[in-house]
Amino acid sequence: MSYTRRNFLKGALGASMVLPFGTAMPHLLTSSAMAAKKRDDRNTVLVVVQLSGGNDGLNTVVPYGDDEYARNRYSLRMPTKDLHKINSYIGFHPRMGAFMRLYKEGRLTIVRGVGSPYPDRSHENAMRVWHTADPDNLSRQRGWLGRAIDNEWAPTTTNAPAVFVGPISRPFALNAGNVIIPSVRSAGDLVASHAGGSAEFSGANADKSLLSFVRQCRASGYANSRRIEAAAKRAANTAKYPSFGLANHLRTVAQLIRADIGIRIFFVELGGGGIGGFDNHANQLGNHCAMLHQLSESTAAFVDDLNGDKLLDRVLLMTFSEFGRTVKENGRRGTNHGNAAPIFLAGGKLKGGLVGTHPSLTDLDNGALKHDIDFRRVYATVLDQWLGFESRLTLDKQYKPLNILNT
C-alpha cells in the first residue's frame, strides 16, 4: 500500500506539490507547539500493557519463601534455585531475567496485591471492571482512558491524544465519546500518504473559525506524518527488539514517542485479547513460561531503546490483567480464575522497589488472593501524578495515590 502511495507521490504529484507544504511547515509546527504549551506543559507518556486472560501472579513474582506456595503448586512450582530472587520471600519467574535487571536498575516497580473490591471471575466482566474502572456500572458507555481523554479534549485540540497498537480490536478502556482514537498495527498507519493539495496557504490565520480549525488539523496531520517517517528512519538501525509481537508493538510505540506528535496514552496487548493468552487452565507450565518471557524481554527492550534516546524519563509503562489466579492448581496442571495479582510499572521516573504487602496465601477469598490495593488507586496515580489529568473527573471520586514517582 505504502509503496503505491509513494509511487503516486513521486509519479503523479511531483516535487512541486511537496514544496509549498515544506515552506508552510515551520509556521505550523510552531503554532501547534505553542497551542500545546498553553494547554498542558507536560509531555509525559503512559503506555498500558494489557495481559489478557488473567495472569498468574503467584508464578510471576513467586513467594518461594512461603511453604504454602509449594504446597498448593505441586506440579507448577518453580524451583527455588532458578528464581531471580528479589528478597528472601519472593523472586521473579526464571524466564524473567530482564525484569530482574530492570528492577535492580530501579526502573521497575512491583505493586503487589492489586485487585478490585468487587472481584468477578468471568473474563468478560472482570475485564470490563478494569476497562471501565467502575465495578458498579459495567454497562458504562466509555472506558476509563476514554473518559480521561474526553475530559482533556478542548475545541482547539488537533492531535490524537491516544492510540492503540495491536492486531486485535481496540480494548474498551479506550472507548471515548468525544475523541476518535486510532487503532494501528504499525506507525505507518498514522501517516498521510502525501501532501496533495497542500498548496497551503500561509494565510492560515489563527482565528477561531471552523475553517481555521480544519486547516490546523490538516496541517498537523501532514506534519505529524513527516515526523513519524523521520522517527522511523532514525530508530531503524539502533534499537534491538526480540522477534515477538509485543516487542514489535512496543517498538512502534517507541517510534511514535520519538516522533513527538502529541500522543500521551498508548495501549498494547499481550495474549490475544479474548480466549487463551494468560488463561492457563491446563498445561500452564510451558505456556506461561513463554508468555512471561515475551513480556519481560519485550518490555526491557522498550525501556532500553527509550533510555538510549534519553526519552525514558518521559515514559511510564503499566501492566494489568483482568485477574490473578487461584492459589491451588487444578487437576489439569493449570490454575483457575482468581483475584489479586501484581501490577508492574516501568519507566525512568520511578522510585522502584516494592509497593504494597504480599497477599496472604492462606487468608483467601474462595481460593483466590485478596487484594490489598484497589486498582483505581493505581489509575489515580498515573492520571494525577504522571499525566497531570484530574483523576477525580474520570474515576468519579478521589482515590489515594501511591507514592511511587520521583518528582
Added chain:
Amino acid sequence: MDSCFRRNDKYCFRNRNYMSSAILQKPLRIIVMAQQTSKRPVKATDPAWAWAAYKPSDSAPWNLARAGHLYRRAGFGANWGELQQALSDGPQRTIDKLLKPKIDPASFNRELDQYESSASVDGLRAWWLRRMIQTPHPLLEKMTLFWHSHFAADAAKVKSARLMQQNVQLLRSQALGSLRTMLEGIWCDPAMLLSAAADTNRKARPNENFAKSLFEVFTVGPGGYTERDVREASRAFTGWFVLRSRLRYIEREHDDGAKQIFGRQGKFKGDDVVRVVLEQPATAQRLVRKLYRFFISETEEPDARVLAAPAESFAKDYDIPKLVGTVLRSNLFFSPAAYRRRIKSPVEFSLGIIKGLEETVSTTQLAKDLSKLGQNLYHPPTIHGWSGGRHWLNSSTMAARSNLALALLQGSGPYGAKLNPWLITQKYGASTVESAARFLVELFLQADPEGVVYRTLLKSAQSPADAKPQDRLRRFAHSVTTVAEFNLA
C-alpha cells in the same frame, strides 16, 4: 465573469458545454458566501426572518454555492447534473423533490432490503453505504443516519445482524415520518433494548437502563427529568424481554400498578410513557436543537428564541418532514450563519467524492475505511451516538481522510479505477486539463476557496506536465478533496 455568481444569473451554468465557453478561461473569485460572512448577519437572530422561506434575491441569489449547500445538508453531495437541475428548478422545487422525490423510492428500498436480508453486520454496513450512494431519496438516508446516531444501537452489543437490520429499518420507516411512531417502535425494538442493556425487565427488578436513556438521551435530556420519573417509567416497561433474539411480552412480569411520570398518573404502559414524554416541551426543544446542529450550524449554540417557534410547532404533531421542510426552506438555512458551518462526517466526506464522480465503489472496503475515520456504521461509540463537529477531526483522522481520498481516486488498489475524474469532466464538456480542473473545483467546492487557495489549487493541476490528463486529473481531484474547505459541509 464574477458577476455570474453574484448576480442572479443561474443560466450561466445551464449550458452543458459550458466548460468550453469563456466563463472559466480565467481565474474566478467566487465569494458570494465568503463576502457575506465578513459582516455578521443581523437577521439571523430574528426568529420571524430566520424561519421565513428563503426567496432568491440580489444579495442572496440562488446559485451554485447554495445548490451545493442544499445537497450537502439534505443529502450526501450532488453530481453536476443534479446541481444544474437544481439551478434551473429553483430552491422550492428542489427542496420539494428532496423531501418527496418524483420516483417513489419504495421499490428501490425493497430491493436493497432484499439484498441485505442475509448479510452479516459487515455486510449491512456495505449495503447501507451503497443505498446512500444509489438512493433516489438521499434525504431519507441522511435522516436515517441522523436517527442512527440519535437512537444509537451498537451491533457489538446486539450481536445479531438481523436485529440490527430491523432496527435501521424502523429508523428508515420513520426517518421522515412521525417521532411518536418512531418512539413507539424504539422502546420495544429488540436491538435498542439489547444495546441499552435493557433486555430483561422484571416486575420485581425493573431495569432502569432504557427509561434513563429514553429521557436522558432520546427525549427531554439532562435536567428534564427526575430519578423518580426514571424509576416509575421503568415499571411501565416491565414484562418486556428479548429472548433468543426475539421480543417477548410476559404478562405476569408486567407491573400494572399506577405510576407517576412527569406529574401525570396512570397505569402506564410503554406507549403511555412515550405519550407523556412527548407532552414535555423539552422533548421538542431538544430535538429541534439537535436538528439545528445537523442541518444548520454546529459552530455556535442557537438562541432559544430562534428555536421557540419550530419547537412549538413540532410539539403539536411531531411531524418530522414538516420540521425538516421548514428548516431546509428557511432564510437561516441559506444564510451565511449556516454556510460551511458544519464539519463533514466521514460518510459525508467520502460520499461527496463518490457521488460527484457518479459511480458506485466497493462499499465493503469503504465501510472499513470509514471506521478508521471514526464512523463505524452500526457501531456508534456510545449511546449518545457520534459527537460530530470538531470531534471528527484530529491529526490522525485528517491523515486518514487524505489516505481515503487517495485510495478512492488513485485508480488502483481496493477501489479500482471506478472513479474517474477525467471521464466526468469529459462528460460535461471539458476539453483541456485546465478547464477540467476548473470544473472539478466547481463540482466539489462550488469554487468557494479564497482567491489564493483557489489559484494555488488550479496551478497545481499544471504539474507534472508530462503525465497523462487522466492521471493529472486524479491527482488534482485528490488535491481538491483534501483542502480544508472540502471538509466543511
Added chain:
Amino acid sequence: MLCNRKVHRSVAFERFVLVALLAVFGFERTFAALPPAAEWIPKNAVISLEVSNPKALLDMLTGKEATAAVTALPAYKSLMSSAQSQELLTMIGFIEGTLGTDWRTGLAKLTGGGITIAICPEEIFLLIIDAEDEVMLGSIHELFLNIARNDGRGEELASIEGVTAWTFNGKEAHTIIGKRFVLASSAEGLKKVLDLRDKGVGENLTSKASYQAARQAAGPDSAATAFADLSLLKYVPEFSALLEESGGNPLSALAFAGIVEALRESSWLGLGLDVEQSSLVLRASVDGKAGGSSSSAGFALPKKAGQGVLPNLSVPRRLAAISLHRDLHEFYAAKDDLFPERTSGLIFFENMMGIFFSGRDLTSEVLSQAKPEIRLVLAEQEYDAAIGTPQVKLPAFAIIFCLKDAEEFDIVAEEAWQKAVGLINFTRGQQAMPGLIIDRPTQGETRFTVAYFSAVDVEDKSKLEQRFNFRPSVAMPGDYLIFSSSDGLARDLVDALDREMKSSHEALAGTHSALEIDAEQVASILEANRMTLVRGNMVKKGRTQAESEAGIDLMITLIKLAKQLKLSAGTGKDLTQAKLELSLNF
C-alpha cells in the same frame, strides 16, 4: 496507470512482449546443427527454463479442444469485442498475412526446436529460441525490426564476437545464428553467450553438477524442464526471508511441514512438465531432505520404508481430500521449538482439551493415541427437505484419525466429544441461543453420535441460518475415529472406510502429503451459493447485479474447465519431491 513509474513499467512490458514475439518469429540462416541451447548458457545461471518440446504444450493449450472450450465461454465473446482485443486481433492477422500461415502453425514452426530462458547474476536475462523454419524467422525479425526502427529505437549494433547483432529498444541485444535466435538483456550479456560458443565444455551450465542432477530428477524427456540454483538464490534477501519465516501458526506448521524445511536444506530445484493425454503433470524435486530425527519437521516424515500417506478417501459430492502423514505426538512435543510465541488459540485449545480429556496429558496421553495417518475430507452437503435448507450452503468437513488402541480410546473420545457438545450447549444457553440435541443413529454396523439443531419452530425452511449447516458427528468404525461437521458426511465416510477395510489398500510409500481437489464439485457448490456470492461481489466490487453475475458465472465456468487437481509431496531416496497433476475437461 496513474504514476509515471507504472506507465514506464507497462511500456517496458509491451516492449518485452514485442521482443518475445519477435524472438518467437526469428529468422534463419542455414548452418550445421547447433549444440543444445543449454551449452550456451553461462555456468553461473541461477534459474533456467528449457522448453524442449513446445509443440506438445502448444497442441494442448491451443489445440482444437482447448480452443473450443475457451471460445464457448460467454466471457470470451465480450472480451473479444473490446477495443484492445480488436487491436490485437488485427495485429495477429497482419502477422499471419506476412508469414503466409495461420498463427498456430507459425508459432509451432518458429519455436519447434525449443525455447530456453535463463537468469544469471547481475540481472542478465537470456532467451534462446530454436526455430524450424528459417524463412519465417527471417521475415518476422525483419518485420519487428522495422517497427522498432520506426519507433526510433531499433538499430543494428556493432558486431559482437564477429556476429551481426541488433536491438529493438536500445537495451537488449540479439542475434541469429543458424536456426537459433539468441537474445540477452544487454550487449554484455550477449557477448557472454557468444563467448561460450568456443570455450566449450566446463564453462557452460551443462557442466554444473547441480544442473545435471536437477535435469535428471526432472526427467530429461519432459516437454519442459526448469532448474534453480538454490544455493545462489539464498543470497536473495526476499527468498531467504521466505524460508526463515518460522511457522508462527501451529496449523500451517502442521500442514506444510517438510516442505519449507526441505527447501532450506537444498542446493537445487528441478522442475519437469509433461503432457499426458488431457493432463498437465508438473514434477518438482529438490536435493534436500527435511533432515532426520533432529529436524523440527521430523514428525512429517515417514520413518520406515514403505510408510507414507494412505490413499485419499472417496465419498459422494467430494470437493477435496487431504491425506497427511503426521506424528501428532512428535509434533506437539516439539511445540517449544516450533512456536516459541504462544498464540491465544493454542492456549485456548489446551484449556479445552484439558476439560474434554479430563486432565489427561495432551501430548503423551491423547495425541500419542493417534497413528500418524490423518485424512481430511471436504464435501458438498445434501440437505433433507424435511429439515430445511440453509441459505448459505457450507461444505461439510471431516477429519479421520486412525487409533493405536481403538478399544481403549474410543470411549475416551466419545466422552470428550459429548463434553464439547455439552459445553457448546451450556454457553449458547447462557446467551439464550438454541442448543444441540444428541442422537445415536447407525450406519451399516456402526453406531455413531450426531448433534443437531432442531428446525421445528422455524417457519421458512428454505432459508435456514448458517448454523443448520452443522450437525457435528463422531463415528468410530474399526480403528478409525471420524469427527465430521455433518452426519451425512460421517455416514459416507463410514461406508468409504468400510470399503477400504475390505479391500487391500497400501500406503503411498514415501509420500507425506497428498491433496486432491475435484473441480466439478467445486463448481457445483459455488453454483449452489451463487446468489450469496453475487451479492457479496456487488458490494465488494461496487458492481451491478448483472456485472457481478457475469463475473461469478465466468469463475464457475473456468473452474469447470478443470477436472481434478492432485498434489503430493514426499521423500525419495535422496530427494524431496512434489507432483502436481491437473487434468483438464476438454
